[in-house]
Amino acid sequence: MEGYQVIHEKSPAFYTRYERKAEMQNQTHYCPGCGHGVVHKLIAEALTELGVQDRAVLVSPVGCSVFAYYYFDVGNVQVAHGRAPAAATALKRANPESIVMAYQGDGDLAAIGTAEIIHAANRGENICVFFVNNSIYGMTGGQMAPTTLVGQRSTTSPWGRRSHNEGLPIHVCELLAALETPTYLERVSLHDMKNIMKAKKAVKKALQIQKDGGGFSLVEFLSPCPTIMKMDPVVCRKWVGETLMKTFPLGVFRDHKPELPVDAKFPHKTIAEALEVADGQTVDLVPRRHHHCRDLTVKMAGFGGQGILLMGQLLAEMGLREQMEVSWLPSYGPEMRSGSAHCHVILSHDRIGSPLLSQPEVLVAMNELSLHKFGPTVASGGLILYNSTKLPEGFSAPQARVVCVPASEIADTMGSAKVANVVMLAALLEETECLPTESAIAVLEETVKNPKLLELDKQAIAAGRDYVDTQIEVGAVSQPDGYSY
Amino acid sequence: MSSQPRGNVIIDVEECKGCGLCVESCPPECLELAPELNHYGVHAAQYTGEGCTGCGACFYCCPEPGAITVERLIPPAKAAVPPVPEQEVAHAATL
Numbered sequence: 001m002e003g004y005q006v007i008h009e010k011s012p013a014f015y016t017r018y019e020r021k022a023e024m025q026n027q028t029h030y031c032p033g034c035g036h037g038v039v040h041k042l043i044a045e046a047l048t049e050l051g052v053q054d055r056a057v058l059v060s061p062v063g064c065s066v067f068a069y070y071y072f073d074v075g076n077v078q079v080a081h082g083r084a085p086a087a088a089t090a091l092k093r094a095n096p097e098s099i100v101m102a103y104q105g106d107g108d109l110a111a112i113g114t115a116e117i118i119h120a121a122n123r124g125e126n127i128c129v130f131f132v133n134n135s136i137y138g139m140t141g142g143q144m145a146p147t148t149l150v151g152q153r154s155t156t157s158p159w160g161r162r163s164h165n166e167g168l169p170i171h172v173c174e175l176l177a178a179l180e181t182p183t184y185l186e187r188v189s190l191h192d193m194k195n196i197m198k199a200k201k202a203v204k205k206a207l208q209i210q211k212d213g214g215g216f217s218l219v220e221f222l223s224p225c226p227t228i229m230k231m232d233p234v235v236c237r238k239w240v241g242e243t244l245m246k247t248f249p250l251g252v253f254r255d256h257k258p259e260l261p262v263d264a265k266f267p268h269k270t271i272a273e274a275l276e277v278a279d280g281q282t283v284d285l286v287p288r289r290h291h292h293c294r295d296l297t298v299k300m301a302g303f304g305g306q307g308i309l310l311m312g313q314l315l316a317e318m319g320l321r322e323q324m325e326v327s328w329l330p331s332y333g334p335e336m337r338s339g340s341a342h343c344h345v346i347l348s349h350d351r352i353g354s355p356l357l358s359q360p361e362v363l364v365a366m367n368e369l370s371l372h373k374f375g376p377t378v379a380s381g382g383l384i385l386y387n388s389t390k391l392p393e394g395f396s397a398p399q400a401r402v403v404c405v406p407a408s409e410i411a412d413t414m415g416s417a418k419v420a421n422v423v424m425l426a427a428l429l430e431e432t433e434c435l436p437t438e439s440a441i442a443v444l445e446e447t448v449k450n451p452k453l454l455e456l457d458k459q460a461i462a463a464g465r466d467y468v469d470t471q472i473e474v475g476a477v478s479q480p481d482g483y484s485y
Numbered sequence: 486m487s488s489q490p491r492g493n494v495i496i497d498v499e500e501c502k503g504c505g506l507c508v509e510s511c512p513p514e515c516l517e518l519a520p521e522l523n524h525y526g527v528h529a530a531q532y533t534g535e536g537c538t539g540c541g542a543c544f545y546c547c548p549e550p551g552a553i554t555v556e557r558l559i560p561p562a563k564a565a566v567p568p569v570p571e572q573e574v575a576h577a578a579t580l
Contacts, residue, residue: 037548
């Protein structure tokens, strides 16, 4: 109007239109009188006033506010129920310059996300959590929340919450105030103008703390939910002030930066340093397609302690080194120590669908038990490498070629039974020619830190390769039934 | 000019859901719910046309981001001065 100037209007931190649906793009989806809209408004204003809208990231929860990303013109992520503080942690750590806000309701934060909020607060993550407490599950239709008042009726506490059956309402601010690490914890209410202005200050303060690198802050809003409470918006707001606030007293529960012991600092590396390239240099990420790298599916099995899993890991690492797609699936369980251990390794030029192998092309059997157990599963035309000089009586796998490599004996003559797995790995590489042995040496040099052991491993590689080269005749008939591949 | 209200409030009836929180919050009681239904089927809030002080209470109590816009009368003496600190003044006035 002429002669007047605008002093309060829609914040530029909101989109001008909300494109969630085709119609009514000028309205939020919240019910009339919902507290979320007010909290949204306060956050949006604080972002603008602090000038951080362009680096703000809002983590939307599960709950009525799940669609917050349709309203805020900031970076947005929507996460699984209760996980907002965990996702916010990752966002903040990955990009410390961003201003990360986790927006959560009471079902989200205080029920399914209890672990996430406690641990994020305990780590003193430099994030803001905006916790909207309306004492009920709103989106799902009014089930009892951890913050539901004693005696309050809900669809899952139809006679009212009873302390002996459902416990007492959880006081999140008080709970977190028991930790040493949070910087700022305050509970505010949205039940009248005066308190909304206090809430506005709290929101701005929390964001300012994060902007200054001050640590973890949480603002809890006591908020009306007129629809679920079956109240008129005005009456529901009064109920917040008169009833909800009695159980959840307002106040500042923490307002100082924690004094933490000085930790040893991690070495900080830029991405360029980690990739060992000059700053600004581009890294060629197009996979090299070596003709000598072969797609292969391998099952390795033996006693626990024979280095079966390590052997598989080495093979997978080699594949990675040659820029193939790889997977390594170990067996786990109490069977591992002196029981049987096995793992599945896939080397592929294409993406791998499943790391599980029902019919491996190659079986590495480091003991007789594994040979009997897994020999029959080897694919037709496959290969079995068996850790002995000859096959046991009565074993037959006519679909596969069997090569006997006495890896344990070879390792023993070298002075350490530990390297039998490396001998066998070398035999596998030589027999299948799936990957170059130089690659194995390179991987060992990276993983084995003990120089003596590394030397032994290198000898084991040579020994395994030589054995296959010199002792196994091409087309040798190794099956007791005279089958030749 | 003394009869001219200090403030003015503009309500977007397309955005108003008729919750009535602004009406209840308005200190000078210058807002009301329209007696007739709008095309969304709600009694949208409206300004009676007199008595607005530009305090901003309705703006902050309203759950819709842009349903309410509040204006304040530019004092004749300061009309030429760029209105920089106005927002802070407005907040102080409301507390």
